[in-house]
Amino acid sequence: MTPDERxxxxxxxxxxxRAHGYLVNDFIEKNLARVADxxxxxxxxxxxxxxxxxxxxxTTEQVGNRPPRKVxxxxxxxEAHLLSLIKQSLRAAEPxxxxxDAAVMFLDELPLPEVIEALRARAAERRAQLAMYxxxxxxxxxxxxxxxxxxVRFHLAAEVGWLDATIxxxxxxxxxxxx
Amino acid sequence: MTPDERxxxxxxxxxxxRAHGYLVNDFIEKNLARVADxxxxxxxxxxxxxxxxxxxxxTTEQVGNRPPRKVxxxxxxxEAHLLSLIKQSLRAAEPxxxxxDAAVMFLDELPLPEVIEALRARAAERRAQLAMYxxxxxxxxxxxxxxxxxxVRFHLAAEVGWLDATIxxxxxxxxxxxx
DNA sequence: TTTTCCATGTAACTCGTTACATGATTTC
DNA sequence: GAAATCATGTAACGAGTTACATGGAAAA
Numbered sequence: 001m002t003p004d005e006r007x008x009x010x011x012x013x014x015x016x017x018r019a020h021g022y023l024v025n026d027f028i029e030k031n032l033a034r035v036a037d038x039x040x041x042x043x044x045x046x047x048x049x050x051x052x053x054x055x056x057x058x059t060t061e062q063v064g065n066r067p068p069r070k071v072x073x074x075x076x077x078x079e080a081h082l083l084s085l086i087k088q089s090l091r092a093a094e095p096x097x098x099x100x101d102a103a104v105m106f107l108d109e110l111p112l113p114e115v116i117e118a119l120r121a122r123a124a125e126r127r128a129q130l131a132m133y134x135x136x137x138x139x140x141x142x143x144x145x146x147x148x149x150x151x152v153r154f155h156l157a158a159e160v161g162w163l164d165a166t167i168x169x170x171x172x173x174x175x176x177x178x179x
Numbered sequence: 180m181t182p183d184e185r186x187x188x189x190x191x192x193x194x195x196x197r198a199h200g201y202l203v204n205d206f207i208e209k210n211l212a213r214v215a216d217x218x219x220x221x222x223x224x225x226x227x228x229x230x231x232x233x234x235x236x237x238t239t240e241q242v243g244n245r246p247p248r249k250v251x252x253x254x255x256x257x258e259a260h261l262l263s264l265i266k267q268s269l270r271a272a273e274p275x276x277x278x279x280d281a282a283v284m285f286l287d288e289l290p291l292p293e294v295i296e297a298l299r300a301r302a303a304e305r306r307a308q309l310a311m312y313x314x315x316x317x318x319x320x321x322x323x324x325x326x327x328x329x330x331v332r333f334h335l336a337a338e339v340g341w342l343d344a345t346i347x348x349x350x351x352x353x354x355x356x357x358x
Numbered sequence: 359t360t361t362t363c364c365a366t367g368t369a370a371c372t373c374g375t376t377a378c379a380t381g382a383t384t385t386c
Numbered sequence: 387g388a389a390a391t392c393a394t395g396t397a398a399c400g401a402g403t404t405a406c407a408t409g410g411a412a413a414a
Contacts, residue, residue, distance in 0.1 A: 003373090005281035012285035022393050035280055039375060044395065065382065067393040086289050089282035090297035093304035096334050101214055101327040102184035103268035106191035108323050110265050118269035125272035144287050148280040151341055155275050158337030162330055182401090201365045218403060223367065244410065246365040 001038060004085055006046050007055070009036055011074060011082040014056055016142075020069040021047055031141070034133070035148045047072060055081050112174045116167055123163040130156040180217060183264055185225050186234070188215055190253060190261040193235055195321075199248035200226055210320070213312070214327045226251060234260050291353045295346055302342040309335040 001009075009032075013024055024047070025040050038046075047070075050056045055078030062068045074082070107115045133153045139145040180188075188211075192203055203226070204219050217225075226249075229235045234257030241247045253261070286294045312332045318324040 001276075001281070008281040008285060012281070012288065015285075015288065020393080021395095022391095026392095032284075035284060037276070041376080041395080042374060045374090048395095063392095067380090067382075069393070082285075083289055086282045086285055087293060087297055090286060090289075090294060091300045092282075093301045093308065095308070096331060096338070097180075097216070098327075098330060098334070101330060102180070102187040102191070103265045103271075104327040104330060105211075105214060105321075105323040106187060106194075106261075106265055107269060107326065108321050109191065109194065110262055110269075114266060115269060118266055121270045122272045129272070129274070142284075142287050144284045147286065147345060148277075148283045150345070151277060151280060151283060152275060154337050154341040155277070155334060158333050159275065162333040166326060166329070199365075200367090201363095205364095220367080220404080221402060224402090227367095242364095246408090246410075248365070 001036070003046075004089060006038060006042070007050060008082065008085050008089060009038065010043065010046055010050060011055060011078055011085070014072050015074045015079065015082060018071055018073040020061075020071045022069070031139075032145075034136070035145065035152065050078070054078070112170060112177070116170050116174070119163055119167050119170070123160060123167065126156060126160050126163065130160060180215070182225075183268060185217060185221070186229060187261065187264050187268060188217065189222065189225055189229060190234060190257055190264070193251050194253045194258065194261060197250055197252040199240075199250045201248070210318075211324075213315070214324065214331065229257070233257070291349060291356070295349050295353070298342055298346050298349070302339060302346065305335060305339050305342065309339060 009028075010024065013019060013027065019027075021044050025043050028036060028038060028043070047056070051058050051072065054075060056072040057075050059071045059073070060068050061071050110118075130153065133149060133156060136149065139149065188207075189203065192198060192206065198206075200223050204222050207215060207217060207222070226235070230237050230251065233254060235251040236254050238250045238252070239247050240250050289297075309332065312328060312335060315328065318328065
């Protein structure tokens with residue numbers, strides 16, 4: 001998650017409803033865990049910065065004897081900034097990278113049956129993840145979130161497809177080697 | 180790229196051929212750029228650590244009056260370590276995350292035509308990337324690298340598919356709104 | 359003769375995470 | 387009475403990148 005994306009997330013949430021840090025963090029970890037991860041400290045720091053830059057305004061409120069809240073709301077400048085960030089970020093197509101591919105690159109080193117077994121385990125795990133996304137209820141929080149969930153689903157499905165295809169081709173290879 | 184994946188990459192390269200840091204870095208940036216990125220300083224530091232941990236041995240060699248090379252080769256322990264890392268990493272299925280999705284989550288904020296236009300731009304970019312991968316020659320450097328390239332291709336294709344589907348559904352939405 | 363290549367490394371810097379500190383207030 | 391919740395923040399740490407330093411050799 002780049003700084004810009006963090007800004008979009010926070011500004012977007014604050015636009016739909018003015019909020020303080022605790023609330024924002026809570027919402028992210030309870031409702032957005034599947035599509036976004038940002039740690040508390042990072043969120044607090046980012047909110048500070050957004051306020052310093054004038055994208056959001058701060059009002060300190062106190063309820064009863066609880067610790068005072070710093071409630072943020074979007075400024076007009078922030079509103080424009082948010083739209084421009086979203087537009088720019090929607091358009092961006094930074095290169096896809098798959099960390100785990102160092103292992104794939106050198107799978108030749110491992111005996112084929114072990115490779116197949118490992119990939120099967122991975123495929124099973126991915127299917128489980130996919131099932132979780134498929135079972136997830138519509139989010140309701142807006143069209144965008146559902147589309148984002150769809151995005152993950154798409155790639156999870158692609159991952160399963162790739163794994164199956166790869167496993168199959170390796171199995172063919174195995175048979176060819178030792179008939 | 181996690182430390183383990185970095186280790187796999189370096190150990191794997193050194194296994195297929197003993198090499199010094201410069202050579203390793205050169206090979207990565209000239210031949211592996213599409214599937215791996217690791218900066219020079221990181222590679223040198225990682226090689227040091229691998230040597231310190233006993234996975235690779237060091238021999239200093241000098242050719243002519245050039246700066247001396249520190250040539251690394253895999254130790255038996257390193258060999259075993261590499262296999263175990265590969266196996267473990269092939270099996271791993273860490274959650275997929277798409278940074279750019281903060282923008283997607285809040286695409287409702289932007290006027291629909293602008294969203295569609297931005298996504299079209301992204302789709303065009305992705306298609307271009309996909310074409311590059313499709314045009315790429317077989318790597319030759321081993322089955323694994325080709326499979327890794329295939330992995331990227333798969334996800335690039337999925338990305339294009341998702342973009343097209345999303346754009347289409349947004350266009351339908353647009354027509355429904357203003358007939 | 360100037361640029362590029364060979365070859366290694368260090369130091370400073372950026373960035374985010376982990377872990378901790380604080381303290382009142384509901385809930386079990 | 388203990389535990390979880392509300393609410394904010396700081397400090398230390400780790401990890402990796404950028405940029406720099408060095409200096410001979412080969413290529414342009």
